Every structure is written in C-alpha cells, then in structure tokens.
Amino acid sequence: MAGLSTRHLLGIKDLNREDIELIFETADTFKSVLNRPIKKVPSLRDVTIANIFFENSTRTRLSFELAEKRLSADVVNFAASSSSVSKGETLIDTVNNILAMKVDMVVMRHPYAGAGIFLSKHVKAQIVNAGDGAHEHPTQALLDAFSIREKFGDVAGKKVVIVGDILHSRVALSNILCLKQLGAEVMVCGPTTLIPKYIGTLGVKVENNLIKALNWCDVANMLRIQLERQDIKYFPSLREYTMLYGLNKQILDSLDKEIMVMHPGPINRGVEITSDVADSKQSVILEQVENGVAVRMAVLYLLAGQTQ
Amino acid sequence: MLNLTLLDGQKFQVTIQRLCRQLIENHNDFSETVLIGIQPRGIYLARRVAEELRKILSGKAILQGDLDITFYRDDFRRRDQLMPNQTKIDFIIEGKQVVMMDDVLWTGRTIRAAMDALQAFGRPAKVELLTLVDRRYSRHIPVAADYVGIEVDSIASQKVVVSWKETDGEDKIVLLSEVKE
Numbered sequence: 001m002a003g004l005s006t007r008h009l010l011g012i013k014d015l016n017r018e019d020i021e022l023i024f025e026t027a028d029t030f031k032s033v034l035n036r037p038i039k040k041v042p043s044l045r046d047v048t049i050a051n052i053f054f055e056n057s058t059r060t061r062l063s064f065e066l067a068e069k070r071l072s073a074d075v076v077n078f079a080a081s082s083s084s085v086s087k088g089e090t091l092i093d094t095v096n097n098i099l100a101m102k103v104d105m106v107v108m109r110h111p112y113a114g115a116g117i118f119l120s121k122h123v124k125a126q127i128v129n130a131g132d133g134a135h136e137h138p139t140q141a142l143l144d145a146f147s148i149r150e151k152f153g154d155v156a157g158k159k160v161v162i163v164g165d166i167l168h169s170r171v172a173l174s175n176i177l178c179l180k181q182l183g184a185e186v187m188v189c190g191p192t193t194l195i196p197k198y199i200g201t202l203g204v205k206v207e208n209n210l211i212k213a214l215n216w217c218d219v220a221n222m223l224r225i226q227l228e229r230q231d232i233k234y235f236p237s238l239r240e241y242t243m244l245y246g247l248n249k250q251i252l253d254s255l256d257k258e259i260m261v262m263h264p265g266p267i268n269r270g271v272e273i274t275s276d277v278a279d280s281k282q283s284v285i286l287e288q289v290e291n292g293v294a295v296r297m298a299v300l301y302l303l304a305g306q307t308q
Numbered sequence: 309m310l311n312l313t314l315l316d317g318q319k320f321q322v323t324i325q326r327l328c329r330q331l332i333e334n335h336n337d338f339s340e341t342v343l344i345g346i347q348p349r350g351i352y353l354a355r356r357v358a359e360e361l362r363k364i365l366s367g368k369a370i371l372q373g374d375l376d377i378t379f380y381r382d383d384f385r386r387r388d389q390l391m392p393n394q395t396k397i398d399f400i401i402e403g404k405q406v407v408m409m410d411d412v413l414w415t416g417r418t419i420r421a422a423m424d425a426l427q428a429f430g431r432p433a434k435v436e437l438l439t440l441v442d443r444r445y446s447r448h449i450p451v452a453a454d455y456v457g458i459e460v461d462s463i464a465s466q467k468v469v470v471s472w473k474e475t476d477g478e479d480k481i482v483l484l485s486e487v488k489e
Contacts, residue, residue: 003389029376029392038428041379071379301379305389 004302008127010116011136012177020181024146026298027291034070034294044073047304049105050098053130054080057109059265059289060130060140064107067296073304076103091115092122099125105304108132126303134168134229140264141174143295145182147288148219151260156183161213163189163245164223164272167196168230171223171264176202189213190245193234210245214255221262222247222272238271248274258282265289310485314441314468315458320479323457327438328360330455331407338370340433341405346422347376347393350410352472353440357409373397375408380421395425402430407455411470413439416451441468441481 004022006014015023033041049068053061061077068075078098080086085094095106107128108116113135120127131137149155160179166172166188179186180203187205188195195206207213214220225241235241247261261273261283269275278285315323335341338361345354351374358372378392408422419437426435440457446464460468460483467484471477 026392029378029394032395033379033428036428037430041428042424043379043381043384046385302389305384 003306007303007306008116008120008129009138009299009303010120010127010129012138012141012174012181013136015138015178015181017181020142020145020178023142023295023298023302024149026302027146027294030070030297030301031291031294033297034290040070040072042072043301044068044071044304047071047105048074048076048103049107049300050076050078050103050125051130052078052080052095052098052106052108054085054108054110054115055131057130059292060109060137063289063292064128064130064139064296067293067300068107070293071297071300071304073105073300076101091119095119095123095125099123105300126306128299128303131170133170134173134226135170136174136177137170137264138174138178139292139296139299140171141178142299143288143292144171144175144221144262144264145178145184146291146295147262147284148179148184148260149182150287150291151284152218155179158184158219159187159217160184160219160221161187161189161207161217162221162223163210163213163247165194165225165230165234166190166199166223167194167234168226169223171221175221176204180204187213187216191235191241210247211251211254214247214251214259217259218257219260219262220247221264223264224266224268224272242271246270246272246274247277249276249280252277252280252282260284262288310487312483312485313480314460314483315481316479320481323440324356324360325364327440327455327457328357328364331357331361331438332364334436335405335407337365337368340403341407342371342373342399342401344373344375344397344401344406344408344422344426346408346410346418347374347378347395349412349470350408352475353411353438353470354409355474356472357438371399373399375422375425377418377421377425380425382417382421397429400430401426401432403433405434405436406432407436407438409438411439412441412443412468413437413451413453413456414443414446414468416447416449419451420449440470443468 105126109130113133115132116129189207263285343354345351358370361370374396376393376395436454438455439453442456442459443462469482471480473479
C-alpha cells in the first residue's frame, strides 16, 4: 500500500486528495479504537515524539499528546516560555539539541509563518506543523473536514462558510485548501478589513453580509477574532463586530434549513458566537475535539510508518 | 509460477465440516464460545465455520467477530505500510472461550499480534487457534494451532493462497512456487 506522498506534514498545500482520503480512512479505524475499553495500540512504541510549542495552546497540545500516548509513543513536552529560548538560543539549535536526545518526530507550533518548513530543511526529524503564525494549521483543517464528512457522509459538493478574522487565521487558509481539495464550495465572510485582498484567487466566494452567507451554506465555521495578532484596529469595536458578524440563536432559527455550526476553539462566548448557539444541537464543537485525537493519531501513524 | 492445488471442491468442504465437528466436541452448544476471524483473510474462514455450525446445530446463534491486528504488528516501520481493516466485535469476550481463526498459519507472528490485539477487548477464559492450512516447520515464534485443516510442507519462497466461494468464486487452497529461469 502506498503511504502519504510527503515525509512531513507542514501544510495542507503538500497533500493531495489521496493523502487526505488515506488519513480519513485511517482516522476511522482509530476512532473505533478510541471507543474501546482499552484505547491504546502499541504501533509507535519505538518512536519518540517532541511537542515543541512556542505559542500557547490547550486543545492542540493535549490532543497531540493524547494521540501520541494512545499510539504508545514516548512523549516529551517543551514550552518555549520555560526554556532556554528566552536565553537567546536559535530555533535550529534548540531543535537539534532535542534531536540529539534521539527524538524521531517533532510536533511544532510557532508564531512565525513558515517555521515548520524552515525547520524541515535543516533537521533530520519528521516535522508536524501544529500551527505556524497566520499560515497553516493542517491537522485542524483535517479534523474539520473529517467532522463534515462524518455528518454528511461526504465533503464534496457541500457549501462551507468561514466567518470572522480570515486575515489572521491559519485555520481559515488550511480549511480552504483542504475543503477545495475535497471538492467542497467555500465562502469567506467578515468585514472587508479582515479579508485578505486576493483571497478570491484561491477559488473562494467572498461575502460581507452574514445573513446572506448563512442562507447559502450547509456548514458555518465561526472563527475567533485574533486580537493578539492584530497590530492596528481593523474594526471600531468588538460590540459592533458582534452585532454584524456574531452568530446568535435568533439568526440560526430564522434560516430555512438546519446548518451545522463549527468552531476551532478557543471560543469567545458572546463575541463570534453566543452560548446558546455554541451549546445547541446544531453545534459540533465537541465532536470536532473528539475527532481531533483520531485524526492526529492517523497523521502520526502514517508519517511514522514510512520506512527509513 | 507453478501452481499446485492442495485442496478444492468437496474435499475442501469436508475439511471445514471436520473442523466444525472438532469444535463441537470441545465447545458443546457454543453458549460460552465466540469465534474471531483475523483480518484480512481469516474472516472468511470464521464466517464459513460459523455458518456451518449454525446448520449443524440447527439455527443456534453463534457469535462471530472480525479482529484487525494492523496496529499490533511487530514489523511496523520495517516494511511498507499496511492499510488497517475494520474490527467488528459486537459482543463481550470477557470470560468467554475464544476461538481465533486464520486461513494460513506460517511464522506465527500474526497470531502473536492477534493475542495482543484481543487483550484490548477483555480477558477471555481461554483462547484457542483454528487454522485451515498449517505450514509446518516454519514458525518464528512458539505458536501451535489447536485445530488444523491440512498440514503443508513448504519453503519460504512459496506462497499458500486460500480462495473462498463467497469472494473468489471457488473454494481452493493453492501452493504457489516461483519458477527460476
């Protein structure tokens, strides 16, 4: 059987449709493993994985760590804030020192776009990108598409709208690339200032009116406003943003069909999405988190299985 | 490629029936016994045996499941990747007598992995192994079958292939040998 076409998972950009389908099929079997009384398989027992996080994370780090542990890999965790990076060590030096301790794979999150790609050219280990700046977050896009596939049976032909801070979102870019690769129709929605100027070249529709976008779609993926990445003010106030682009129960109930509501987390309740929507039966937010472990197990299993 | 048919047609059917009779000797009415076929090829054997047993025991319910061992193999990262198959065990094996089934028993490594995989579902009272073809004297691990269809003497470069009526059109066991030019 042919494995993945790539040695690292740096972005959805490097994956073809067969790769994504292979990951999904493998994730299906891992999802059934996760529902057994003993949720652990011994596949990666001779693999050591370092989780290197230069940026804060709850879901992604825990999800990767659980995925690694359920595959029986040895795991070391590293948070930049409590390390020698603050003493002036470079990225390559830091990683090479970790690799000198015989680590096979690196899962990295970094605030700068392309950090994973840069690292993959300079170190021997296999790299999994867990988010690089505003560039890509491939495993999030894979688990989002996996959740859509689970709900509708297929991603092809589905209409997905991504709402919010498209400009600063790595989730948005990875999602667009992944959904397009699988044959879905994608629309982005938000204030003009938060939508990249040439996003249309990726083959997505652009809409500034939330109600129109929601009436068009089958799935709405609500993104957080990434205040920590915003250097200038892109809109007058959060309150105004919520009035125009926040999803509430009233809007949801006014639509003529039941759309699926997604959110990659962390949720800012009352900003991009109200509590009653986040906790409604149309929301699959916690299913996304559950699927995240299975999808990450599939990615790690498929990458680690490549013969050296 | 030189093909030698070891078993087919009625003889094949007689062998399956003999295995069923041997199982009945030890397991009575199968109320405490479950059959587990090992993916990918052992599931056809388990299905056929279950079906025959239901006929012989006039409609008695026989529990039968499929077990995938891909994640428990000992050659991960040492060979090309294998695609995992479905595991389907819709019953409790805790305290039960488990009969594991695979079409060909060769090195014994698959069986080791299967015993490992089975543990994820509980602690059976007893585990037995049934195989249709036993390639003798080629074990890498001390594993022996409790029920054997036929025994075959073969060398490592040969292959034993079992075909099934349900999926391949006919019941047949063939020994394939590579011919050197």
